[in-house]
Amino acid sequence: MIKVLFFAELQEAAGSEQVSVEANGLSVNELKAKLLSSYKLDNLNHVMIAVNEEYSPEDTVLKSGDVVAFIPPVSGG
Amino acid sequence: MDKKFWITKEPINPNDCIKKVVRNEAGAVNTFIGTVREYTDGKRTLFLEYQAYVPMAEKKLVQIGKEIEEKWEDADTSIVHRIGRLELTDIAVVIAVSTPHRTDAFEASRYAIERIKELVPIWKKEHWEDGTKWLGDQQEKTSYAANNPLKEGMRDD
Numbered sequence: 001m002i003k004v005l006f007f008a009e010l011q012e013a014a015g016s017e018q019v020s021v022e023a024n025g026l027s028v029n030e031l032k033a034k035l036l037s038s039y040k041l042d043n044l045n046h047v048m049i050a051v052n053e054e055y056s057p058e059d060t061v062l063k064s065g066d067v068v069a070f071i072p073p074v075s076g077g
Numbered sequence: 078m079d080k081k082f083w084i085t086k087e088p089i090n091p092n093d094c095i096k097k098v099v100r101n102e103a104g105a106v107n108t109f110i111g112t113v114r115e116y117t118d119g120k121r122t123l124f125l126e127y128q129a130y131v132p133m134a135e136k137k138l139v140q141i142g143k144e145i146e147e148k149w150e151d152a153d154t155s156i157v158h159r160i161g162r163l164e165l166t167d168i169a170v171v172i173a174v175s176t177p178h179r180t181d182a183f184e185a186s187r188y189a190i191e192r193i194k195e196l197v198p199i200w201k202k203e204h205w206e207d208g209t210k211w212l213g214d215q216q217e218k219t220s221y222a223a224n225n226p227l228k229e230g231m232r233d234d
Contacts, residue, residue, distance in 0.1 A: 005130065007128060007130055007198065007200060008128055008200035008202070008211040008213075009211040009213075011128075012211075046213070050130070050133055050198070053130075053132055053133040053136055054133075054136075055196075069130055069133065069198070071130070071198050072200065072211070072213055073213025074194070074195070074196065074197060074198055074199055074200060074213070075194070075199070075200050075201040075211070075212040075213055076127070076129070076134075076158060076169075076170070076193050076194060076197050076198075076199030076200070076201065077111050077158075077169065077170055077190055077193045077194045077199075
């Protein structure tokens with residue numbers, strides 16, 4: 001299983017801070033597509049992905065135990 | 078609190094950052110303090126809510142500290158960012174940089190706050206009189222297309 005974390009407006013749209021998804025062997029892109037069909041997320045186009053707390057490209061292949069965070073544009077400071 | 082780079086739910090005392098960079102070699106300690114502003118483009122903020130991906134945000138703050146060490150010789154940095162509900166005038170972020178000479182301390186502090194706004198996973202929710210909104214900097218000034226943190230994040234892999 002992959003742990004998926006949502007933040008900010010994505011968290012409100014998904015109605016959840018974190019979910020577990022069966023996505024071993026999927027790419028980040030494929031995981032995105034899977035989530036778009038299961039949750040009320042309009043799009044994930046502007047969202048960066050972090051795998052295990054590091055920004056990662058969309059073709060990263062996921063393995064069991066990975067933590068994937070969907071990072072909407074940041075606004076700290 | 079032993080960390081030099083951290084996220085906190087508690088009110089920030091700027092001295093907590095400053096005392097971590099004070100040392101004999103420094104001739105300057107520059108501090109940047111970011112606070113909650115009431116009006117933005119004529120719109121009145123009642124209060125703000127900050128959220129962070131805490132472990133990654135702290136890692137990215139550490140990364141900014143390392144970048145500063147590489148860019149400005151013998152610079153020492155400490156950064157704290159608050160999350161949760163913040164009222165007007167509350168301190169959201171403190172950056173302290175010490176360097177042997179003042180020019181570097183000014184420049185490095187400016188660099189740190191700009192980098193925070195680019196790559197640290199922290200989000201601000203505006204609470205106005207007539208609604209709320211999670212802000213993303215791409216709606217204000219920059220976009221990921223122009224300034225992709227992926228390239229940055231990969232840099233020290």
